[in-house]
Amino acid sequence: MKKYLFACLLLTTVIMVHAQDETVKQLQTDANRTITKDPNDTTVKTWKTGGVFNFNIAQGSLSNWAAGGDKFSLALNSLLSTYAFYTKGKHHWDNTLDLNLAYLNTTSQGTRKNDDRIDLVSKYAYDLAKKWDVGLLFNFRSQMLKGFDYADDNSKTLTSKFLSPAYVLLSPGVTYKPVPEFSIFLSPVTTRWTVVMDDSLSARGAYGVDSSKHIKTEFGAFATVNFFKEFSKTISFKSRADLYSNYLHNPQNIDVYWTNLLTMKLGRVFAITYALDLIYDDDVRLFGPNGDAARPQIRSMLGIGLSYRFSNIKK
Template sequence: MKRFLFAGLLLAAGLAGQAQDTTVKKLQTDATYTFKKDPNDTLSKTWKTGGVFNFNIAQGSLSNWAAGGDKFSLALNSLLSTYAFYEDGRRHWDNTLDLNLGYINTTSQGTRKNDDRIDLVTKYAYDISKKWDVGVLANFRSQMLNGYDYTDSSRTLTSKFFSPAYGLISPGLTYKPDKSFSIFLSPVTVRGTIVMDDSLAAKGAYGVDSGSHYKTEFGAFATVRFFKEFSKTISFKSRADFYSNYLHNPQNIDVYWTNLLAIKLGKGFALTYALDLIYDDDVRLFGPHSDAPRAQIRSMLGIGLSYSFSNR
């Protein structure tokens, strides 16, 4: 009897060991299993989002410097450029938002704003061919903080949030021969100028009638866009907007042109150069040149931190 009991225990132990060995092998196989995508699964992301954030800082100081200059200077500039692109078959919705803000502090002039911009562009379109689409484009531009025109003894308010602000709605056609270049054309565009500040509105600043907060224009609009990555480290982005007001001096075309060259200097650092030009026939500058419109030019060169992000 004892012999049969002992044999039974050995058999049970052997079966248990074999089962345990099978389980371990199965777990090892599952852990190293590579999941393969079903070839019939064609679902792709319809939203592509991302952007870049740049932060530049420059500081200088002088002590007993014979050539002269400010004893201390500090400049801070930031740029956030984001995008959100939606695509579903021939339909696509493209959105971009650019935010710029910069300040400079010097011993002689104190703290002043040297850059401030909000620029939102959204366009919903339908492809009618490989190189053409039809759709509606909208654009909003303004600034975040107060801006001033300075003299030796005083300062004058020139801008603030929604003073001015520009809004534009434009149905039209887009010609896009390749991924880096496109031209949008619209013969029927409504553009509005908003000046919410009472003191600026009373002066008739930015083309609004004196005492009015709004101005509406009707005309033709075109925008040319270019973006090219020449290498993994060098990219260039340019956009030029043109607007002609049918109701007042249509031959005087308003221009908004912005350019950004970015050169990566290693992980997390970049050199950027921005050049902007604005000409608005309805804008009279503050100060000694307030009698006629002038070309407004901004040029900024900076080296600093750079961070890119995307869901791709």
């Protein structure tokens, strides 16, 4: 019964605290907005920069509560999402950086990390036609702090830390954008490196890296599909799906990194968001009775929170 009560409390806390970024809607709007310059400024402005910072906190306590539950709970969530877009003639250089970090503390479970992400995307492109461009895409994904797998007796096993793992992808390819809301980037010649710098994790052969090795090199095909739709001034939806097939090992087992975010604004500083993320990596075999199985990783979050937006673009 305690487990069910704790699960209910945890779910309620996450729903009230975990505010995903409102960035998707605002950044897309900023990227398409014309920059306004001072008439006296003769400098050609080719950069559009800005971002969003979110911070949320929630605390709960119980005393002689008949329904049971943890006596104390505290949840913290922070997000920094920035962008820098360069455009000059047919040349484009788009850069985005997302940083997420969240912690949850309860009486029964102590302090645990429940979100941690670094996601950097940089893409240079040259326009070939109205709906086509060719370019080079770079992606770096990792986490900032240590992550653990917790057993029923509260013992923990290290599963991740900064650069363990990290994914580095370099992909030349073409982009097809038939409408502003939808685009597909395709590359048949993509190199991906999986990095595991921690000695204990590399010794276990974690994340597909050979035992006691720190880097695994893969060569394959990559595609990323992006969709953004603003249904009204207050409601928007963003979806990104990255697909990768390793030519050198089990090419039929396609790695998937899929994120979805539905955003509804409540005034200027509040937003309700629903996020659904799915990851499948055939080399991440942390599941199953012996920890040797790959399974879909799913995260679903509903949240409300405050946000602060900054930009060099004048409205």
